[in-house]
Amino acid sequence: MLDVRSIWNGAVSFGLVSVPVKLVNATESHSISFRQIHTEDGGRIRYRKFCELEDREVSGAEIGKGYEDADGSIIPVTDEDLAHLPLPTAKTIEIVAFVPGERIDPLQMDAAYYLAASGAPAAKPYTLLREALKRSNKVAIAKFALRGRERLGMLRVVGDAIVMHGLLWPDEVRAPEGVAPETDVTVRDKELDLADALMDTLGEIDLEDLHDEYREAVEEVIAAKAAGEAPPEAPEPAKGGKVIDLMAALESSVRAAKESRGEQPAEVREFPRRRTSRSAPKEPAGKKSTAKKPTAKSTQTGKKTAATKSTAKSTTKKTAARKTTSRKRSA
Template sequence: MRSIWNGAVSFGLISIPIKLVNATENHSVAFRQIHIEDGSRIRHRKVCEVEDREVTTAEIGRAYEDADGTMIPITDEDLASLPIPTARTIEIVAFVPAYRIDPLQMDAAYYLAANGVPAAKPYTLLREALRRSHKVAVAKFALRGRERLGMLRVVDDVIVMHGLLWPDEIRAPDGVAPEAGVTVRSKELDLADVLMETLGEVDLADLHDDYREAVEELVAAKASGGEAPSAPVADRTGRKVIDLMSALENSVRQARVARGEAGSADVGADADADVKPLRRTAARKRSEAASEPPPSRKKPARKTAAKTTAAGGAAKKTATKTVAKKAASEAKKSAPRRRASA
């Protein structure tokens, strides 16, 4: 692979000569602009506004346009003499856990290749240090006329550098999220969990670009004078989403059919047919139990009150009997005294 940049990785006082190699490639089908009437190429020519003539690449430089329209020429020598240490060096500034890097900052990826035999030892040292620490290196480097941020990590036995956007280049997601107040039911979340589990995982190596393949087939058909392939018209008759629950249940059923987990009867089911509720899982039952209000305590309270009332009545009866017994006892004692006095 051809290198696009030669320099060094600065790791403390250690300097590792490296070559920068593109880690990705674009497989998209390229188109040319043509004149519709005769099919001839449309070319973009670089013309000098003052002389009104086409100029070559050797005659073209760069300049900064000031606010008043003045062009300030900037040469390659001017940029090469800038007082920054990253002109030819990838300067590591910190080592952080990988989760500290926001994926929104990820940009192009590059392989770092050791440049020469003397670079093999320090290259391996940095690679193994990153691997053992489970961290990534944050670095600064200059490429294509600007200083950039980079993240170094280990992939197999190679150090990979991802270009990072500067934090102020990430736009805030203001006004993107749905308005507050939108809620989902626990049953809907349960069905979403079932759908996620049914779809399962995928090996990314098995995925491919269907659009590119279709474009290539189209180009091949036109080149051979054949009929261009047409996309099948999807039959969407009656496939209206009534509510989120039915859409989720239909999605789960279709995913199970795709994975071969459903019978042939389900494959030919009509889109308008009622979807039977899925059997509740233990997690779903727990979720429903947690979402239900606590049972009423009124009946036990009435029972307790009845018991208290009965106990109070019994106590009153016992107290009445006790008073009656005392009164009878006093009457017996006082009877002989009254007879003696008579």
């Protein structure tokens, strides 16, 4: 049982089943509140309530409710008058239907309340309603009266508890006329692909990791001034250029999102172009040729070979001459 004060006592009407419950706020505000002060001397500014007829200040116990009629006259309405309204929802949360949760427009969602079982007799019907909601995968639509007016509510299960969300009446939600741009715009597939990539890069987040940075910054300012120190200076806002090219803005957003998540984008390097000419490169000036020169040994070998060939020719001629002379003598 939550250690908070209930704001409403009654019962949940589930057909002929009645579940005694207490209504407890399911949310709380952590925002920092300020007092109005006189800037010259720091004195508190207070609003005092005066009676126009008696021209005197009145206490809270003397203040009641009144309805101002069209002619300006005031019609007093007491808490007892409101308690005896001819409505079944005055002290009862009357369930009127069970519908799938997706049928509820989030625009209708209002404050949330825990329904706490009131006493031991409420344990069995409370558990019955909770388990019936779980098994049906539906939510209950109910009507109830709170703070002087009848309201619409939605009951659903959170853990082992039943939660009731206040809902706005359908006619209290404004139609979104004139909100969307009236100019005809064409979105290209490439732009949608980049938008999808940005969504995938940002990914999901655990809502438990989110916190109110504004409130923390205000607390730092208050702590610094209370200690007589200068409040911390605000960092310079990032300079945002005008969005001229939507594609470039999307690409930059994807790149920045990846870097913030520690992902290094692939580095694109431009390699030098290959030469198309196959001509041999020119030798630099002054560089000696690498062709081998004939050595002295190879020159002498060449001369000896030539001399040997010349001797062989002369021997052949002498042999031929001797054969000719011999033939003549024999004749």
